[in-house]
Amino acid sequence: MLVFWKQKLVMLAVPKTGTSAYEEALTPVASMIVNDPPELKHAPVYRYNRFFRPMFDKVGAEDMELLAVIREPISWLGSWYRYRQRPFLDGRPTSTKDISFDDFCDAYARGDRPPFANVGSQAKFIEPRPNGVSVTHLYKYENQAGLITFLEDRLNIALDLPRTNVSPQRDLTLSPDIEAKLRRKCADDFEVWERAT
Template sequence: MLVFWKKKLVFLSVPKTGTTAIEAALAPVADMVISNPPELKHAPVYRYNRFFRPMFERACNVDDMELMAVMREPISWLASWYRYRQRDAMRGHRNATHHVSFEEFVIEYMKGDKKAAFANVGSQAKFLEPRPNGVKVTHLFPYEDQPRLIRFLEERLDQPINLAEHNRSPQMDLELSLDTQRKLRRKFSADFDLHESLL
């Protein structure tokens, strides 16, 4: 998470959406950089609303911070998680995916509360879900349109931005059957609908 105080902007870091590169580029000009622990670095809207918003409002008398975030096409997002957990450093870890195919990973992901640890990666729609008190992401960008995202940041922060690759997952060809795709789209329609609304 990055906070740009004078610009009234908070950048929420949705995992596996290229945010590490953005944070590396913008950390030097941010007023607050939350890089650890992961639960705060990747604080979703509900956690921002519960912890950070009250701090800004009560301690700093500011209630007009805007939230921004990036969202990735859901199947591509899951593929990135799968590849990330295929890294050599993950061998022997309970979250590793070396022992399953991408198809098996996605099927496990759809099991709800009964899913295995390696497929427990959350939901982008849940991460971005508006709160009953009106707190929501004001500026949401599709991962697939980087120029639009960078243009917004450059205009809002009034400076050029150059992104370098960071935290890139191993490349591999991944396939998902049409039947599994259909089930995924049905079970996680909120994610697909939200992403499609951005394009």
């Protein structure tokens, strides 16, 4: 998570949406960088609302705006799948080493996900809170040009993004029946992505 105090902007770090590259590029102009532990770095709206917002409100920043980036859901799952094939996870229950992308997505679409497919939900990550706290600026990962333009204008900077934290390439072919199941069972994630800029 990155906080830009003077610009009254908080950039939430939705996992697998390129936030590591933005963190590296924007650290010099950020007022606060939360990069550890992962539970705070990747704080969803509900955790921001519970822990960070009250602190910001106490020091006069009641009107902070939230920025989040979300990725097309199948592409997002593909990034998680590839990430979890890295050798450091070999032998762990979260590894996808000997699992096909179809099997990974099928497991993700279940109600009770096994550890290797338990990667959360982008829709839940940005879910508005009952007190009205919600994401103000929601960008598609696939609209990097729009996101960069927004950040350059808002922060008054020129942005040069590095490539960081890139997962290994893998076959991400998804069978039509598994894709249909994903679209049915995870409709909220597809709907949220559709309405993003």
